[in-house]
Amino acid sequence: MMLQLDNVTKVYKVGAFGGKTFAAVDGVSFDVRSGEVVSLIGESGSGKSTIGKMILGLTSITAGSITVDGVPVKAAKEYYRHVQGVFQDPFSCYNPVFKADRVFQLIKESYYPQVSAAEWDGRVRSAIEDVRLDPGQVLGRYPHQLSGGQLQRLLIARALLLDIKLLVADEITSMLDASTRIDVLNLLAELKERGLGVLYVTHDLSLGNYLAERTVVLRNGTVVEMGLTDKVFGDPLHPYTRKLLAAVPRLNAPWEDAEPTDTCHYHAGGASGALFEADAGHFVACARFDGCPR
Incomplete structure (x- = not known):
């Protein structure tokens, strides 16, 4: 199975009378294959969750296409047999008046x-x-009687009851404590070994680095860097990626503000969003990559 996003754009009408537009996602292209985890990383408001909702058919696409094995995504019963999502707040996925078993x-x-x-x-x-x-x-209990980690894993178990091939995991560990977070991440790694494709949507770089073979870095709705995770994290090329990495707290170093990015020809402020292959399997958005200082 392969999920393919090709030049996907999502534009919302904004303003008192809808006279203006806002591009939450602008020309995004990447894929997710069977048996791999792809991290979609970016700060809040970068368009990550919007992409997840479009993949799940929860919001429409303004332009471009999303396909699974070449077939356009449709919010239909048969589609959800193979593609499921798990979201940030597990409590919002359960009706508190019913026992948690009801999701099954x-x-x-x-x-x-x-x-x-x-x-x-x-x-x-x-x-x-x-x-x-x-x-x-866990069976026979109400949602309030279970922890967030238990509820999150029950949602993954629900997905496993279907013949799913792709899981969209949208910030699924952000509300969990550290030990439970590792349990859920290890579970995703096990599912990957079984052949499941996972799009792991997160703003936490360390977790993305821990889990994913490939990483897509999103800024203001546009991909600024993507490729093999060890290359994106080991040799970040885009100033925005460097800034994100510099902001990751380290136990053996004092907290410091991330240094501001230098002005250059990298994609920003309306420059070309084309991705250039700087190295095998490593792409960066830059208007004139060859002329940019590293």
């Missing part, structure tokens, strides 16, 4: 009505064990 029952009603109750119960328990939870400790 809804899957059965929509996709597997012919499966017997006993067989379905076995499938649910197996999926819960796959995400390293004890069915006896």
Whole structure:
């Protein structure tokens, strides 16, 4: 399976009467393949979540295309059998008046009505064990009786009950404590080994570096750098990427403000957003890459 974004743009109408427009995403292109994790990194407001919503069919595309194995994305029942999303706030995905088990029952009603109750119960328990939870400790409980990490993993278990090939994980660890965060990340790594493609949307560079084979850096709705994670993190070319990396706190160094980026020909302020291959598997947005000082 391959998810392909080709020159995707999302424009919103803004202003009192909708007379102005705002490009939340502007000409973004990248892909996600089976058995790999791609990190989509950028600060708040960079367009990361908008891209995730377009992939999931939750918001429309203004221009460009999103395809899975060459077939355009459609917000349809069969599409969601293969593509699912898990979001930042797990509590918002559950109805507090129903037990957490209901998320599994809804899957059965929509996709597997012919499966017997006993067989379905076995499938649910197996999926819960796959995400390293004890069915006896989480089934039959209300959302407020479970932790954020447990609820998040139950949502991943729900996705596993379908024949999913792609998971959009949008800031799924930002509300979790450090130990639970590592558990969820290790779970995503295990799912990758099974052949699942994962788009990991985050503003946390350290987590993206930990998990992903490839990284896409987004700024103001435009890709400024992308490529193999070790190249993007080990030899950042775009000033914005360098600034993000400089802002990552380190335990063995005092906190310092990230140095401002120097003015140059890199994509900013309306310059060309074309990506240039600076090195094999390493792309950077720069109007005149050869003439830019490193």
